[in-house]
Amino acid sequence: MKKQTDVLIAGSGCAGLYCALNLSDDTKITIITKATIEESDSFLAQGGMCMLKNDEDYDSYFEDTMRAGHYENDKTSVDIMIRSSQDVVKDLVSIGVDFEREADGSFCFTREGAHSDKRILYHKDITGKEITSKLLAQAKQKKNIEIIEHAMLLDILEKDGRCIGGVIRENGQLKVVESKVLVLATGGVGGLYRHSTNFRQLTGDALAIALKHNISTKDINYIQIHPTTLWLENDRKRSFLISESVRGEGAKLYDKNGNRFVDELLPRDLLTNEIKKQMEKDQTEFVWEDLRPIPIEELQAHFPNIVKRCMEEGYDVTKECIPVVPAQHYYMGGIRVDHESKTSMDCLYAVGETACNGVHGKNRLASNSLLESLVFAKRAAKQINELAIDNWKLQDAGEVSLEEYRDEKALELKYKQMVRDAMREADMKD
Numbered sequence: 001m002k003k004q005t006d007v008l009i010a011g012s013g014c015a016g017l018y019c020a021l022n023l024s025d026d027t028k029i030t031i032i033t034k035a036t037i038e039e040s041d042s043f044l045a046q047g048g049m050c051m052l053k054n055d056e057d058y059d060s061y062f063e064d065t066m067r068a069g070h071y072e073n074d075k076t077s078v079d080i081m082i083r084s085s086q087d088v089v090k091d092l093v094s095i096g097v098d099f100e101r102e103a104d105g106s107f108c109f110t111r112e113g114a115h116s117d118k119r120i121l122y123h124k125d126i127t128g129k130e131i132t133s134k135l136l137a138q139a140k141q142k143k144n145i146e147i148i149e150h151a152m153l154l155d156i157l158e159k160d161g162r163c164i165g166g167v168i169r170e171n172g173q174l175k176v177v178e179s180k181v182l183v184l185a186t187g188g189v190g191g192l193y194r195h196s197t198n199f200r201q202l203t204g205d206a207l208a209i210a211l212k213h214n215i216s217t218k219d220i221n222y223i224q225i226h227p228t229t230l231w232l233e234n235d236r237k238r239s240f241l242i243s244e245s246v247r248g249e250g251a252k253l254y255d256k257n258g259n260r261f262v263d264e265l266l267p268r269d270l271l272t273n274e275i276k277k278q279m280e281k282d283q284t285e286f287v288w289e290d291l292r293p294i295p296i297e298e299l300q301a302h303f304p305n306i307v308k309r310c311m312e313e314g315y316d317v318t319k320e321c322i323p324v325v326p327a328q329h330y331y332m333g334g335i336r337v338d339h340e341s342k343t344s345m346d347c348l349y350a351v352g353e354t355a356c357n358g359v360h361g362k363n364r365l366a367s368n369s370l371l372e373s374l375v376f377a378k379r380a381a382k383q384i385n386e387l388a389i390d391n392w393k394l395q396d397a398g399e400v401s402l403e404e405y406r407d408e409k410a411l412e413l414k415y416k417q418m419v420r421d422a423m424r425e426a427d428m429k430d
């Protein structure tokens with residue numbers, strides 16, 4: 001079965017949706033998404049999204065991002081992200097995204113670890129849901145955008161060094177989709193890990209496909225572990241994040257004896273190491289986090305979702321500490337892209353967490369990822385608008401053998417193994 005579209009986008013998180021919304025209205029766009037439309041990490045983002053507050057904050061924001069990334073960041077990417085942040089926020093506000101405001105109508109800013117100043121916009125502790133649901137509502141209104149749930153990209157089709165479409169599984173059926181441009185927006189790799197805050201279906205499929213086609217990758221083994229997720233006995237589900245901004249607002253970490261052992265606002269990787277060391281020393285599976293230093297009204301207003309979820313798990317954060325443990329959280333590496341989000345293959349772009357433009361270096365600064373996903377998704381769309389659609393025509397993919405995609409389980413295991421092997425190999429080189 002064959003289908004044709006101008007731009008095929010794999011993934012319906014904030015990166016895929018915002019890319020689609022920035023493509024011109026006369027472009028036929030098909031978004032496919034592996035699970036339901038709400039099941040993306042973009043919906044889970046709690047803490048917020050960074051924005052350059054004013055010109056005076058530029059140097060400090062740049063330096064915080066570089067320091068957190070161990071100075072391995074691509075400086076041009078960092079500069080682009082920071083300088084584009086106000087433009088993206090303007091777009092979001094124009095579609096109804098409701099960031100917290102002060103009484104005078106100006107934005108409220110919060111702070112997270114490794115930020116030297118408050119520069120994070122937020123909506124309670126569900127910023128990602130606020131942003132992504134508004135993007136989704138816009139996408140649903142567009143006549144040129146079709147969204148297909150439970151449709152998974154299995155492979156790309158390649159002709160003369162150019163991507164000409166993809167093979168997908170839609171509600172169990174294999175299909176060939178011919179496209180002028182394909183955008184990979186499949187998110188992170190948390191589904192490869194036993195403990196992760198990510199949705200389980202995020203298994204790095206686009207990465208496996210890139211490896212299969214010798215598409216360039218970068219920092220493939222750069223994984224971020226979040227220092228604080230709720231520890232639950234015998235938990236096999238997605239780990240629940242205790243946002244860094246609770247530490248930004250004053251929450252403290254204690255060892256098994258109730259003593260502080262670390263600066264709670266260290267960058268994520270350093271804090272994770274300190275927590276792991278403490279767990280090892282104490283022979284425990286978790287450390288304690290105390291949210292009580294945050295005034296109750298602030299807790300209820302800013303973090304209602306965290307308060308509620310902890311209560312459901314039997315912890316009243318206004319009265320007691322909660323057990324927390326580090327878990328896989330974010331993927332800094334990915335498919336190598338340039339500053340316009342183009343991969344090493346023509347007509348193939350990658351945006352969001354699956355892409356690597358080097359902005360995060362070795363370790364992402366908190367609340368830079370929603371922003372990075374949006375900024376570089378918009379740049380991809382701009383280049384596709386300017387170059388691709390006018391110049392490129394749909395190519396006939398011919399007869400495509402679908403044999404290698406029939407066994408769903410075997411393909412899934414093969415792709416997971418490819419990604420794990422590539423990460424391990426990179427680890428050995430480092």
Ligand SMILES: Cc1cc2nc3c(=O)[nH]c(=O)nc-3n(C[C@H](O)[C@H](O)[C@H](O)COP(=O)(O)OP(=O)(O)OC[C@H]3O[C@@H](n4cnc5c(N)ncnc54)[C@H](O)[C@@H]3O)c2cc1C
Pocket residue numbers: 010011012013014015016032033034035039040041042043044045046047048049050127128151152153154185186187188197198199201202203205206241329330351352353354366367368369370371373
């Ligand atoms: C718990 C949590 C809290 C976070 N908090 C923050 C925060 O406060 N601030 C911040 O900046 N960032 C935060 N992040 C990170 C941020 O949410 C993500 O980096 C960002 O949303 C990634 O967006 P994305 O569009 O690239 O991927 P996602 O939103 O994950 O979307 C990926 C999409 O691709 C689909 N998909 C996967 N494989 C395929 C396939 N083969 N074919 C088709 N579709 C596929 C998935 O189903 C999904 O729809 C948080 C992440 C988590 C998990």
